[in-house]
Amino acid sequence: MRPRLALLPVLAAALALAGCPRLDPMNRQPKAKPYRAAPGAGGALGMRAPPEGTVPHGQLLPLEVATGLGPDGKAVAVSPVPVDAKLLARGRARFNVICAACHGVLGDGESQVALNMSLRRPPSLHQFRDVPDGHVFRVMSEGFGLMPSYAAELAVEDRWAIVAYVRALQLSQFATLDQVPPEARGKLEQEGR
Template sequence: MTMASRRPVALLGAVLLLIGSAGCELRQAMYDQEKYEPLEASAFFADGMSFRPQVDGTVAQGQLMLDEHFYQGKVQGQLAATLPVAVDRQLLEHGRARFNIFCAPCHDRTGSGNGMVVQRGLKQPPSFHQERLREVPVGHFYDVMTNGFGVMYSYASRIPVADRWAIVAYIKVLQLSQNLEFDQLPAEDQRQLQ
């Protein structure tokens, strides 16, 4: 490279450096501007706080949980008798995976209530195959997971709403697996048993 072509490059570098430092000063000015820090006191508002209270009825984005069936497991205040989600194989597989992770340690993989934690001394939960729990509305299972039941704590903070419904659907599968009428079996299975 000759000297002639090197000089413009140096000049360009100096110009870029200048622009860069101007940007830096601008950033600093915005950083130092007049503003309230979080929870700082304020002489401007009568209550002395810079933080303004929420307007009554404010709902955070994504938290308007109006769907009573989906979010509370209830329909007009009563435990829902139906699932608020469509059931397909994918949902059931997902429910099985979640059940085996979150519920089986106590309820065991079949739902009869002999999980490892119970074998080590925790109160034994009732079997999901007893008549009372076969007949309760599905909303009850959702409610138990959401709000806890007796010594069983709530799973609301650990299992998202949609996953709770997948688990409910899978519990119905477990119940059916132990209590199926002969004529509810697929024709193929009926033939094999006859």
């Protein structure tokens, strides 16, 4: 027992030294520190700019599409995803499954859930006609106040499809006659009589 006990202080010293950064061989080896001039690189920084065209891992979508934010860090005014009939149909289908339960099939906030939510009723989406497209995208992605994020249920493309459909719903309630294509106006005017 004696000899082993005698080793204790030596062991303790070895452990203490192992934790000492100056003596740690990994710490001492030659390397370029991020913001210092790299040896042999003509004074360039140790932390190099990625070669042009480098695609960050895990983020293959353009930043605006993935985040709804423009280069200025603000929500993009207009969706970066081109809208066509197929995207709108997709948006409608996903909206009716996910959003309508709270915001109503027309997006007007009339839903069974809304009637029973005492804390904060899901608002009518027609109030949000003037917010940027990117904002609506981000509400779905990040959640907003009492509304949870739906990023797990909705792929990025689906979220943009819903943005387009929400715009269509808003237009359906607030369009003026001159926004209607001329060939459809006659029919509307007749129905309105």
